[in-house]
Amino acid sequence: MRMRLGIILLISALILAGCGSGKARGVGGKEVLNVFNWAEYLPTKIIEDFEEETGIKVNYGTYSSNEEMYAKLTTGKNQYDLAVASLYYIEILIKEGLLEEIDKESVPNIKNIGEEFLGSDADPNDEYSVPYLWGDEVIVINTDLVKTDVTSFKDLLDPQFENSLLVLDDSRSMLGVGLEVLGYSSNSREESEIVEAGEWLKKLKPNIRIFESDNAKSHLISGEVKGAIVFGAEANLAIRENPALKIVYPEEYFSLWQDNFVIPKGAKNKENALKFINFILRPEVSKEIVLEYPYSNPNVEAVKLLPEDIKKEIMIPEKERERGIHAVDVGKATVIYDRVWTDLKQ
Structure with a gap:
């Protein structure tokens, strides 16, 4: 009887320890990342490559306007760990205290972003956002x-x-x-x-x-x-x-416009979000995004890898x-x- 009770207590302790780990997990205990992004904005293969490399399951949702994104993030029941927002909505989200600060040391590939795309009026010190695409x-x-x-x-x-x-x-x-x-x-x-x-x-x-x-x-x-x-x-x-x-x-x-990654306040998988941002900012990964969705790219190292015809296609005249x-x-x-x-x- 004592042995059975001891086993029950041990199992209970393990369950409680798992619940308090600070990370949400999917089926089978697999780590997850919940992403919210514009439709037609990230190739499926990029998500699959990230999942294969990290073992993190990506749950990917899409929206069609900044207003829709904002509405979902302000319901009080945030279900996303990472979102993409245009600069003027980043300004709103920061003012309303709805974003987590981003640990830039966890995103070393931010070095690939051109200076002109950093320090925006919406986020002058780049505390809450990381550039993704612009156009x-x-x-x-x-x-x-x-x-x-x-x-x-x-x-x-x-x-x-x-x-x-x-x-x-x-x-x-x-x-x-x-x-x-x-x-x-x-x-x-x-x-x-x-x-x-x-x-x-x-x-x-x-x-x-x-x-x-x-x-x-x-x-x-x-x-x-x-x-x-x-x-x-x-x-x-x-x-x-x-x-x-x-x-x-x-x-x-x-x-x-310029769209940036942001981490919603209370994100359960913040570390996974940072891993994903850093993965996307690899030049070879960011290049693949542009090949499928030819928007202008703030990742200057990725732009260097693009074929000349694609560079010309995404180039916006200086004037x-x-x-x-x-x-x-x-x-x-x-x-x-x-x-x-x-x-x-x-």
Whole structure:
């Protein structure tokens, strides 16, 4: 009887010790990492290579907007160990105390990131974020279907585009277009200006066939739409399949963005998150990401490894970069953007 009791106590102690280990484990006690990222943004093979090398099981979830990502991270029941956020949402997450500090000593491959991509206004000391990818938002025109010159967002109001445009399903991107066309800042906090931008987009709405951020390329390749406002990589991928497509850098306004890795507050597998970030920042790994998803890359060592045609494809002209504008946190005005956007899409 004493022996049986002793065995029971020993088993109980082992179970308690396992529960207090500080790391969440999956089926069979395997270590896990829960990642939340944009759709169409990380090749499956990269995840599989990381799993094979480390033995860490990656549970991978995707979202289609910063707003969706933010909503999931602020539910009070955080289930992610690593996420990817644009700079202006990193600023919000930091202000609200929703991110863990990142131990840079655990990410030695951050040395491969170019200096110009570090020390952003959102995270000046790089305490909470690590650059992942960056890029632009451009107009794409199918020159087989559109015979007139398009040089600006205003040109997309032309009746020839009726029910034949695809635009980003993103409130800050599209209201930013309306604001800049009207001569305001794309980061305006003025309600009257944001509302006016919404009214301008309503003029464009009869020409909008699709709101889409994740898979614009398929609609462009097929010729379902005559033109689009899309992320640069979607434009590049579409042009590979349909050479009639042409990128236009709009006269009024050129939007740039940068996405960074962040670790949500209370992440259960922080060490695994750091291992994953460091793995991604290996030049040969980061190169493979760009080969599949041709966004611009802040990893300068990875860019050196790219074929010349891919380097040319992801290169944004210097004169365009110089006039590029990043979205910033607009504070309480975020609610106005959300309201105006919801009204537009109804």
